Amino acid sequence: xxxxxxxxGSMDDVDxxxxxxxxxxxxxxxxxxxxxxxxxxxxxxxxxRMLVVLSTRGATKLVTLADLLQVAPxxxxxxxxxxxxxxxxxxxxxxxxxxxxxxxxxxxxxxxVADVTARRRAEIATIVERLAPxxxxxxxxxxxxxxxxxxxxxxxxxxxxxxxxxxxxxAVVGG
Numbered sequence: 001x002x003x004x005x006x007x008x009g010s011m012d013d014v015d016x017x018x019x020x021x022x023x024x025x026x027x028x029x030x031x032x033x034x035x036x037x038x039x040x041x042x043x044x045x046x047x048x049r050m051l052v053v054l055s056t057r058g059a060t061k062l063v064t065l066a067d068l069l070q071v072a073p074x075x076x077x078x079x080x081x082x083x084x085x086x087x088x089x090x091x092x093x094x095x096x097x098x099x100x101x102x103x104x105x106x107x108x109x110x111x112x113v114a115d116v117t118a119r120r121r122a123e124i125a126t127i128v129e130r131l132a133p134x135x136x137x138x139x140x141x142x143x144x145x146x147x148x149x150x151x152x153x154x155x156x157x158x159x160x161x162x163x164x165x166x167x168x169x170x171a172v173v174g175g
Contacts, residue, residue: 021146027127028124031120031123031124031127032120034119034123035116035117035119035120035123036048036116038115038116038119039112039115039116042086042088042112043082043083043086043088043112046069046071046079047079047082047083047088048112048113048116049069050065050069050076050079050080050083050089051083051088051089051105051109051112051113052113053065053068053069054089054103054104054105054109055105055109055110055113058104059092059094059102059103059104060102060103060104061094061100061101061102061103062076062077062080062101062103065080065103080103083109087106087108087109088105088106088108088109088112089103089104089105089106089109090103090104090106091103092104
């Protein structure tokens, strides 16, 4: 057996796959960071995460939002206040319980999420276009298996009416 090949399922194989996935994750983090470049002066990455959750769920209570983002309610409130000040989110009284306040995206907030999503998708498409058709097919198969093993739902299609730039948010909010 050549030196660079290892038996399927061996620890060396797991290490090689882990290294390849870590490298790919660095690339995807860089793509995500570049997709935020246009909005980074207005919002931080955690605030974009909040915008995405609001985009996915619609009007949401602060406590629920904090839970979904795994932050303290006080942290979520500060983030919301900044998003409201930036014109990307607003508060409304819950029509079903007037003691509750719901948070939601403004039109500008929805446009921000859509813009980030479009830039991210375009850059990933440019990278994928560099692959040969057989490599693309193999990548689909490998990433589908990887996502299934990790419990990650399929990312939305290009024509999905609600853009979700970060697939992990779909998993956090239950699809």
